[in-house]
Amino acid sequence: MALPRFQKLSAERRHGLIAAAAEEFAEKGYDGAALVAIAERSGIGKASVYYYFADKADLCSTVLDEAWKLLRLEGRVNLKTLTAETFWSSVQAAARENLTRCNQEPWLLAASKILNRAAADPNGGGVLGEFAAKRRAWEEAYVRRGQELGAVRKDLPAELLVTVSLAARQAANLWILEHLEKNGERTQSHLAGHVFEIYRAVLSPPPDWGGPPVVPAFTVVPGSADRPGSRSA
Amino acid sequence: MALPRFQKLSAERRHGLIAAAAEEFAEKGYDGAALVAIAERSGIGKASVYYYFADKADLCSTVLDEAWKLLRLEGRVNLKTLTAETFWSSVQAAARENLTRCNQEPWLLAASKILNRAAADPNGGGVLGEFAAKRRAWEEAYVRRGQELGAVRKDLPAELLVTVSLAARQAANLWILEHLEKNGERTQSHLAGHVFEIYRAVLSPPPDWGGPPVVPAFTVVPGSADRPGSRSA
Amino acid sequence: MALPRFQKLSAERRHGLIAAAAEEFAEKGYDGAALVAIAERSGIGKASVYYYFADKADLCSTVLDEAWKLLRLEGRVNLKTLTAETFWSSVQAAARENLTRCNQEPWLLAASKILNRAAADPNGGGVLGEFAAKRRAWEEAYVRRGQELGAVRKDLPAELLVTVSLAARQAANLWILEHLEKNGERTQSHLAGHVFEIYRAVLSPPPDWGGPPVVPAFTVVPGSADRPGSRSA
Amino acid sequence: MALPRFQKLSAERRHGLIAAAAEEFAEKGYDGAALVAIAERSGIGKASVYYYFADKADLCSTVLDEAWKLLRLEGRVNLKTLTAETFWSSVQAAARENLTRCNQEPWLLAASKILNRAAADPNGGGVLGEFAAKRRAWEEAYVRRGQELGAVRKDLPAELLVTVSLAARQAANLWILEHLEKNGERTQSHLAGHVFEIYRAVLSPPPDWGGPPVVPAFTVVPGSADRPGSRSA
DNA sequence: GATGAATGAGCGTTCATTCAT
DNA sequence: AATGAATGAACGCTCATTCAT
Structure with missing residues (x-):
């Protein structure tokens, strides 16, 4: 989503921010990612992130949106x-x-x-x-x-x-x-x-593996460790 | 790992703690899991967790260790x-x-x-x-x-x-x-x-898919979207 | 409201916290009051306030509740x-x-x-x-x-x-x-x-001030400053 | 107070700014009022407010000054x-x-x-x-x-x-x-x-309320709740 | 002259961790 | 042995203020 002013940012800085966020989110996960770390990675102040995005969720959402545009197969x-x-x-x-x-x-x-x-x-x-x-x-x-x-x-x-x-x-x-x-x-x-x-x-559809079907014949003897060979494939 | 005194704990409390931790970690993820929630789930004081484990990582590690002992296939x-x-x-x-x-x-x-x-x-x-x-x-x-x-x-x-x-x-x-x-x-x-x-x-080894081998003939025309049918499988 | 443990706090510390909060809220208003200032006034850590109260609103609410108990006239x-x-x-x-x-x-x-x-x-x-x-x-x-x-x-x-x-x-x-x-x-x-x-x-009901009633006879000449004596009391 | 250049602003924009500020301050209080909201209300850039006023206090002060000129009774x-x-x-x-x-x-x-x-x-x-x-x-x-x-x-x-x-x-x-x-x-x-x-x-001077004077006869029995009728008005 | 862009400082809140008992 | 109490550090977020253009 991103606030409208984000589009007016220079391509370089825009890309830098998106990249920094993408990498931080990928490395630490959504919750683990720290906004201050993203800001530092991209060389801008923490508060500046909030000048372009409504909140953390908005930033992450924008990153994924940007990626989705490039990766989705609809239309291709x-x-x-x-x-x-x-x-x-x-x-x-x-x-x-x-x-x-x-x-x-x-x-x-x-x-x-x-x-x-x-x-x-x-x-x-x-x-x-x-x-x-x-x-x-x-x-x-x-x-x-x-x-x-x-x-x-x-x-x-x-x-x-x-x-x-x-x-x-x-x-x-x-x-x-x-x-x-x-x-x-x-x-x-x-x-x-x-x-x-x-x-x-x-x-792909599986080939005929030979041997009986897997599921029906399957039995477990609880408590005992598996004994290889006790049942055939 | 768990501090040695953890073994001296009654089986019941020991299991309760491990179970509570396992469920909290599974539900919230490692970072999302709150130690206080684990303590509450298992009915012991939060500080007591630190009496038995060095830290959060140690607790998680112990849980996984316990599970690993039961699930690993070595020996079976x-x-x-x-x-x-x-x-x-x-x-x-x-x-x-x-x-x-x-x-x-x-x-x-x-x-x-x-x-x-x-x-x-x-x-x-x-x-x-x-x-x-x-x-x-x-x-x-x-x-x-x-x-x-x-x-x-x-x-x-x-x-x-x-x-x-x-x-x-x-x-x-x-x-x-x-x-x-x-x-x-x-x-x-x-x-x-x-x-x-x-x-x-x-x-499993793949069946013969029919058609030419995938790799050698593979070509990409950068910038153009795929044209289905341009190459057969 | 206050979390139950607040009642177990020594009277001295309890009173200190309430007093610090009351004074900070009175001086700065609810929004203007800083939790860290309240903590410092009462000599405890900022996070400790959250050990006893759910949040800022809860603290303020507790202060007013405590005061209300002492000041309200119901029953008196x-x-x-x-x-x-x-x-x-x-x-x-x-x-x-x-x-x-x-x-x-x-x-x-x-x-x-x-x-x-x-x-x-x-x-x-x-x-x-x-x-x-x-x-x-x-x-x-x-x-x-x-x-x-x-x-x-x-x-x-x-x-x-x-x-x-x-x-x-x-x-x-x-x-x-x-x-x-x-x-x-x-x-x-x-x-x-x-x-x-x-x-x-x-x-109290007003005495008879003498003179005509205030409201009905009241007239304003817009734009002109008041001329003392233009109407009698 | 307002920086001198504020007087050179067109009456319309000047009034718009003052009005926007007055309303924002009235609605949210001094601390609660957001400068950005005032700027938006009056349709000028946030930084422009600082072109005409030294700071938030100066803006508020100017608003009140303007109002004071119209409401004060000195001279009237x-x-x-x-x-x-x-x-x-x-x-x-x-x-x-x-x-x-x-x-x-x-x-x-x-x-x-x-x-x-x-x-x-x-x-x-x-x-x-x-x-x-x-x-x-x-x-x-x-x-x-x-x-x-x-x-x-x-x-x-x-x-x-x-x-x-x-x-x-x-x-x-x-x-x-x-x-x-x-x-x-x-x-x-x-x-x-x-x-x-x-x-x-x-x-106004109080009427004769009847009954003894309030102050001299007043006594408080500490600790006891008031007993209505213990002293007459 | 006017403002978009940028930020430092600070707030409320959370939580792993420590400590005195 | 066991824990209630206490906290430092960090986080998401806000906003008055500055600055380059």
């Missing part, structure tokens, strides 16, 4: 025109593009962490809740569309798939971004491919 | 004697057993939530980080053993697999733990099966 | 059994007694200032509003009873009489208390008599 | 030529005229409220105190002149009379000013008459 991926053939390549391309953006702008990476972290926990309201819900909503639409197309497995609750897919993607993204810094462009393609592989592994 | 799963046949069933049984234990002891469920969130919680650095590392170490051994046995895919870096598998499992666990409270035993089996399915999907 | 003056003969002497005695109490306890004088100041302004909610209303309510009952008995004038709105009587009494009280400090017991009686005289003058 | 009432016959009518006319002026200019009404509250406002020390003193000085001259003429009672210390008369008048004025806004011209005369009645009641 058209769910309706997806087919079973294009589903995965579309995912791949979108993920790759966002990865590149985060790699170019460190604050975007930080904001992405906040966003993914919040979205992975479906509870938790407050400032983050709103964006978490948006992030989750898109993922859910994606997953459901994939299920319609037969590209995404239907044997697990969509809700669970969404949660796990968000978490797995974030983990993979963070891992890859950390490795990206020390590698060249060639490797980057490889790494991006890895992330995609994982994403597909989580969501 | 013998990596060396695992075979390709028993690998997945062993995972499944262990996961299931832990789920059952959490379901029987509410504080363990709470502690498990803390552990699962630890990796994502940026604040726990000190306390939570230590346990996250322990957990990761085990996961890494597991994954590597799986790769040796041919049960776990080798086309991705083990490090990445570990990271993602932890994240996916944690997400799935949290999701299931939250659903566990309101469901009966029958459903519980189902849910446990779900978690296992995801775990296996993440780690 | 029975409105129902008053007669035209006893009305004024009852007022006189009650006022005199409160004057004496305020003179003995400086904090009570300060609290009395807060109370009277708040009551004089019939608007203004918040913490003071509640007590202002109580103070005003009693004064109103008093005035109305006096009107029933024929002791109080009926030609002016009771509401106005209440407002003015409160203000006049407070002014007289403050004036007298300031003079009391340097005078002996003999003068004190005199001064107390003065206050009562004023109180009676404000409320 | 000639104390020396007053007689016993014209004393009260002069008071009445002056009070009435001021009331009319306040009714015509909303900002003057607001400023008048500030002035009337000044005596009771503990914070205004600096700014408001000065005007309270000026007002008191005039009141004192008035009262003393009234005593000389036999119009004002002499059985009470002039100092006390001044204090009480100011307080009573202020209370009555505030009461009436608050009622003025919602009433028509007819009622206005009535209300003005009320204020005058009170003023006269406070200051």
